[in-house]
Amino acid sequence: MDYDPIVLAHARALLTSHEAGATEYIDSDLRDTQTILDEAAKLLDFTEPVAVTLVSILHAIPDGDDPHAIVARLLDAVPSGSYLAISHMGSDLMAAQTLQEMDEVWKRSSQQQYTPRNRDQVARFFDGTDLVEPGLVRVEEWHPEPGAADARKTIMWCAVGRKP
Numbered sequence: 215m216d217y218d219p220i221v222l223a224h225a226r227a228l229l230t231s232h233e234a235g236a237t238e239y240i241d242s243d244l245r246d247t248q249t250i251l252d253e254a255a256k257l258l259d260f261t262e263p264v265a266v267t268l269v270s271i272l273h274a275i276p277d278g279d280d281p282h283a284i285v286a287r288l289l290d291a292v293p294s295g296s297y298l299a300i301s302h303m304g305s306d307l308m309a310a311q312t313l314q315e316m317d318e319v320w321k322r323s324s325q326q327q328y329t330p331r332n333r334d335q336v337a338r339f340f341d342g343t344d345l346v347e348p349g350l351v352r353v354e355e356w357h358p359e360p361g362a363a364d365a366r367k368t369i370m371w372c373a374v375g376r377k378p
Contacts, residue, residue, distance in 0.1 A: 244271055245279050247287045263295035263377075270370070272339065273303040273328045285339045294377055297346075300339055301353055301372040305330035308369050336371045343375025 240253045258264055266288050275281040289298060308330060337350050348355065350373040354366065 303330040340375040
């Protein structure tokens with residue numbers, strides 16, 4: 215699901231269904247949850263657990279559009295046993311200077327504004343779910359490869375929660 219025409223063009227070119235499973239692209243905005251759910255129901259069986267993946271998208275939804283309510287509506291529509299996976303830009307993972315510099319770039323951008331959120335704000339998206347180990351962590355801390363010693367630190371929180 216996306217509303218970017220470039221993403222749509224790539225999706226049409228790359229996503230094809232075959233014997234192993236079906237693939238579909240929904241041309242919509244995440245804030246239009248009813249359209250997303252209606253379109254997804256044409257392909258998915260909502261009586262069976264599904265995965266809701268919101269990867270690097272929620273920070274594109276400003277607080278005024280209530281992203282926590284959007285996630286709650288999506289979770290309300292899926293059955294017990296479903297999973298929610300999120301990665302989200304963390305305001306508390308950015309140096310103050312970096313955050314200010316990024317804010318200046320976003321203000322000049324006519325296409326997209328971002329709302330980084332702190333760990334507690336990101337954790338709220340998982341209300342009503344049981345977090346899968348290791349819980350809400352930096353992206354690079356999510357089940358790293360054994361022996362991987364990467365000193366890079368991302369500015370992204372991530373977690374997976376299971377709806378009981």
